[in-house]
Amino acid sequence: MKNCEIRISNFEVAGGAGWCAPASSQFEFRNSKFETGRGFVLIVVLVVVSLLSLLAVTQMLITRSESAASVASVGGQQARAAAYSGIVRAMALLKQSPNDLAGRSDNPQVFQDQCVSGSGADGWYFSVYSPNPDDSRQVRYGVEDENGKFNLNLYALVPATPPGMLTALLPDRPDLVDCLLDYLDADSNARPQGAEQEYYDGLPQPYHIKNGPLTSVDELLLVKGFTGQIVYGEDANRNGTLEPNEDDGDASFPPDNGDGELDCGLVACTTTLSYEPNTDFAGQGRININTPISASDLQSLNNDFPPETAKFLAARRAVNRPFKDVSELLDLQENLVDPSDTNPQTKGKPIPLASGITASNLAKALDRLTTGGVKIAGQEMLLGRVNVNSAPAKVLAAIFGDAQAAQKAIDERAGLSADEAQTPAWLLTHQVMASSGAFKVVGPYITARSFQFRLRSMGYNPASGRYCVLEAVIDTAGPTARVVYLRDLTGLGVPLVPPGREKS
Ligand SMILES: [Ca+2]
Ligand SMILES: [Ca+2]
Ligand SMILES: [Ca+2]
Ligand SMILES: [Ca+2]
Incomplete structure (x- = not known):
């Protein structure tokens, strides 16, 4: 623009050096009739200073939040490491004392509030726990026997497995039985109330069904008709104990029957991970x-x-x-x-x-x-037999087809000698099975040994309240114990009340 002049003269800023011009600097913008004085300069300086202040504050806030995130991340990792320590402790114990049923299932001295670093409220601890079948109000400190559960994959791997065992675990739901059997069996012929690939192809988000063994019980959620309530029962936060919202009917999530008992759903009585080496009690080939x-x-x-x-x-x-x-x-x-x-x-x-x-x-x-047996990793294994020494009554009733016999088994096994407990023969010698014929019916589905164990491990720090909850299944069938299932349950909330803290 012609004849336009802006003149800025005697521009001085205290301190002069650095980001601003030196005190003697003089800026001249000619060809303008508009001329500014000191007031305009002051406004410009204030704007610049404000902008720089804003930048400084923003940078400070970013630095502080990064610092907080770093602390949180370190704390989270420490909690996770403490939870892992619980899993490793369980792995060592299970390998050292494979037949110590009481030592692994209910052992607060080894599994409750164990310190892994530091001390007092500043220390890091773990607790390894499982649902307590005798008391819905509190957990027990130990692992859960995965071999005491019914292996759903038998229907994929041993097609002759009687469907009655599954029917007993899903009473009054023949639709779910049919859908699950269709999901597991190799063929594409839908049962009367079942569903094969065709049904899943018609879903808004279609997916392939297994037509083979499941990877985990969680996968049941992919089977038509199965819901979180059927798979996990009333235990919405998966901590194995009964919370008020899990015992108030439909008043709050989850839906429950308000009977004062915690129904843990199918995860409490079914598995996909149980197998055992086909060796005798001394570890020799049969x-x-x-x-x-x-x-x-x-x-x-x-x-x-x-x-x-x-x-x-x-x-x-x-x-x-x-x-x-x-x-x-x-x-x-x-x-x-x-x-x-x-x-x-x-x-x-x-x-x-x-x-x-x-x-x-x-x-x-x-x-x-x-x-x-079948070859797994070069070793001959037996798949999916239920350990009659540890199975809950519901599983025994499904296998035996007889709830009274299941209860008698639970009563009798409490008094078994170590020798008697080595094989399921005690079912006959203690008259749980009334005849040889009755024993032969259940024989192919039972064992007296366990090699896979489920646990939950909470790592925590009382002072910060930071915690991490991991659910794992440990397999001890091979030369070394290994984790074959791992799930982070931290997002479901604090499962246990650490010493000195209130449960939130
Ligand atoms: Ca099928
Ligand atoms: Ca619960
Ligand atoms: Ca409820
Ligand atoms: Ca209930």
Whole structure:
């Protein structure tokens, strides 16, 4: 613009050096008729100073929030590390004392408020806990036996598994039973109330169904009809204890039946992670009764069992009718050709042969013999058997098909000797199973050992209130214990009241 002049003269700023011009600086903008004086300069300086102040304050706030985030992050990581310490403690204990049921399931001395660093309110601690089946109001400090639960993957891996076991765990919900069986089985033929891929293709967000084993029980939420209430029950915050909102009916979330007891849903009685090495109690390989027996195994067989057992097994192998489970040998007698028979009167003819396995040596048979397993990581394993020494009544009732027998089992197992507890044979010798026939029905689905354990571990610091909750499943079947499931439950709130703090 012509004839326009702006003249700024005698521009002075105290201190002069640095970001501003020196005191003697003179700026001249010519070609303008507009001329400003000292007032305008002051406004400009104030604006600049204000802007710079704002920048400084913003920078300070950013620095402070970064500092706070850093402290929070460090605290969060420390809480997580403390929670991990609980998992590692459990792994060590489970490997050291694999048969110490009381020591692993209810052991506050090892699992409650254990200090991992520091001391007093400033220290970092962990508590390892599980739902208490005898008291909904408080947890127990220890791990939960995953082998005491019913393995849903049996329906994917052993299609002959009776659906009645699942029906017992989902009473009055044949729709859920059908949908889950369809989700697990390999075929695409929908059951009457079930759903195969076609249904899931029609969802707003379609997804592929497994048609095979589930990775975790949480995956049930992907199956048609299954809700959080069915999978996790009334325990909305997953802490294993009953909160007021979990016992007030529909007054507040979650919906519950207000009966003063905590229903923990299917996660309390089902699993996808249970298996065991196919070895005897001493860790030795078992004798497979369906395959030819080596000379050393034959000697071992004859040491442990009467002579007719080896003869019976050889005769049975000759007719090529493999056993599905060792329990089939119990009180078994069949007309078979004895291949070792040299009597001209009977040679080559079927004669009554007995297995030699009775209630008195059933425990030995269950421990030493096998019908084979599946290979996992190079080791032969048995899948999904329920540990009758630790299973809750609901699971035993589903397996036995008999709630009274389940309760009798729970009453009897409290008084078992260590030797009796090594195999499920006590179900017969303690008359939980009324007959050999009844024992044989459940035989393929039971065990007396556990190798996978679920736990929740809370790492915390009383002074800051910072905490972290991890849920894990530990697998001890291999040479070293390992974590096969890990989930962060911190977002569900404080599960336990740490010493000196109120639960929020
Ligand atoms: Ca299917
Ligand atoms: Ca709860
Ligand atoms: Ca409620
Ligand atoms: Ca309830």
